[in-house]
Amino acid sequence: MKDKLFLMIPGPTPVPESVLQATAKHPIGHRSSEFSSILKEVYADLKWFFQTQNDVYIFTASGTGAMDAALSNILNPNDKVLSLVMGNFGERWAKIAKTRGAEVETIDVPWGNAINPDTLKERLAKDVNKEIKVVTLTHNETSTGVMNDIETLCKIIKEHGALSVVDGVTSVGAVPVKTDEWGIDILVSGSQKGFMIPPGLSFLSCSQRAFEAYKNCKYPSFYFDFAAHKKSLEQDTTPFTPNVNLIFGLHKAFEMLKSEGLDAIHARHAKLAKGIRAAIRALGLKLLVEDDAIASRAITSILPPDGVSVPQIRSTLTKDYDIVVANGQGQFKDKIFRIGHLGFVSERDAITAIGALEATLLKLGYNFDSGSGISALIKSLAETKVTA
């Protein structure tokens, strides 16, 4: 049905109507005092959302832009980088580091698994001369729906003396990311995720140690330059023309997010993920990530039942029920489908998704106990303590 489409992909995520309206205002001058006063609040809100006292820079760019910014401001050719890879986005860190001329080593685990902190510990123990300058890692691997234990991993990295560079694109705003407490040097995220606004902005928090590394970077990026962004931030502005309209939207979204509260936002994501996982199990489908402890709270990866294909499920969900879910990426293309429940997603949306998934499976001839998915979901939702 025209204009009915509802996104349950990991990004873009749904955007509240009031936020969309805020983005549709006539632009104002980006050097005006009116705009500066909005930016001042947004910079403060970003620190709250990133749980940090570090500066959080705003880039007019997508999440990959912030990832590029992270490494192109701290790496010199021949620097040693260790990349922890468990999916598509972990691989991206390694690719970016290579474009900076770094010597990149990876610790790879099969897609669908998390990084074992002991493996990292062992590898770093062998780095007796402290040659590894940077360790890149992914908090929530969007391609698989696995969540790493960033707290443990970053503490190990810090203890070793390397810099931790973390992809928080689909984790910031979905789960606690205690930037300062866990010692994360660089954390990046993107607007079309937990921030509940359209794509086009990305964010990067930079520790004092990371900024020191920047000072020794020979050819930092001009557009993403840390010092330029730091200086501008201190003056409630941006070094170059920002996406003024998305800043309006972000300002509005933060109003909503703050009124909900950080703990409540995290609890909502946990509750939805738990409920959806219960539903999938009740339907007799297989979760890619069986272990609840490493399951993402932003996205759930599901294997189709025998005799039903991922393209069939996705296309029926879209054509008949106006719901978009994501395909797998890379080696998981057409092997899994991924339901996003990140950002502006409510219990009603989870009920809608599971209901429509049941209808889809019925249509595609899968033999299951109809209603069991919804039943498991609503039971789980009712049982999970509401902390809002």
Add this chain to the structure above:
Amino acid sequence: MKDKLFLMIPGPTPVPESVLQATAKHPIGHRSSEFSSILKEVYADLKWFFQTQNDVYIFTASGTGAMDAALSNILNPNDKVLSLVMGNFGERWAKIAKTRGAEVETIDVPWGNAINPDTLKERLAKDVNKEIKVVTLTHNETSTGVMNDIETLCKIIKEHGALSVVDGVTSVGAVPVKTDEWGIDILVSGSQKGFMIPPGLSFLSCSQRAFEAYKNCKYPSFYFDFAAHKKSLEQDTTPFTPNVNLIFGLHKAFEMLKSEGLDAIHARHAKLAKGIRAAIRALGLKLLVEDDAIASRAITSILPPDGVSVPQIRSTLTKDYDIVVANGQGQFKDKIFRIGHLGFVSERDAITAIGALEATLLKLGYNFDSGSGISALIKSLAETKVTA
């Protein structure tokens, strides 16, 4: 008056209501066929607007991002770059080239002047070993309102065998920029200018010769990587999540621009610039750029009359008449004010601006023939042949 503000700065420029509404639609998946079909049209429209058969890449970034993209994809450390500088944005090219480790030489002319093609010719004649790889230049210097003779300059550069890298941020869509005919290797522009949409996207056309230089670039930018963008463009997509909503807006804006026609758009800008210049002269004010031949058609820089300051003029225009004009930049701060007439600007807007400027000057005690500005403007507008 709240919500009455009208921007007459060089960017952000005014955005049509229908375009704003298009940007406020719920985002759709950037890998959907629906989005690809929009992108396909937008890529074609960009070629039309850039007057080129070259690929035109779309970056989710502001204009400076595209400038950074231009040089970070073709330069290696120690490459020789010649930057033609006549203002703030010409200087920016030189700064970016330096961040890439290039050896940068500049030809500087006093702000408010254009580059003399003979000076360039003489300099290149001395480059007998063809060491100069890239010449950067600015079509329309936004900080002063001077337009370079890009056609002549780029032909000289091409003849020498160097690559021309042109800032067309405030010229594309305002004046003819015949990318292919004039042999421009790289041309960049930004969304919040002649494209009539908010800031957040930028564009870059890349010649075959520039792409060859890219292939020899040792550490090209990952986010702005030419090959990744070329490959995606050929598949009607983008390498990373684009600003989906601004693409909706651009699609809508191109509908309007195509219905007006390229010649008509250029004629409108020429007519408005001519009329505003006539009005300023009639009011007895001094134009920074006296020579009509090198005057920008997107922006007009004006010196305040004796006894009246730039801040007074700008603040009265904003407070009493809800019109924002720009201050000077750098050495011209508080020395000139700049009226933008770029993008979605009509004759009515020019009349409004000159009328309000007269009212402002009267209020600030300047002694002039009241009505003479409007009279000169409307006479000029009536006399200039309409080509729409």
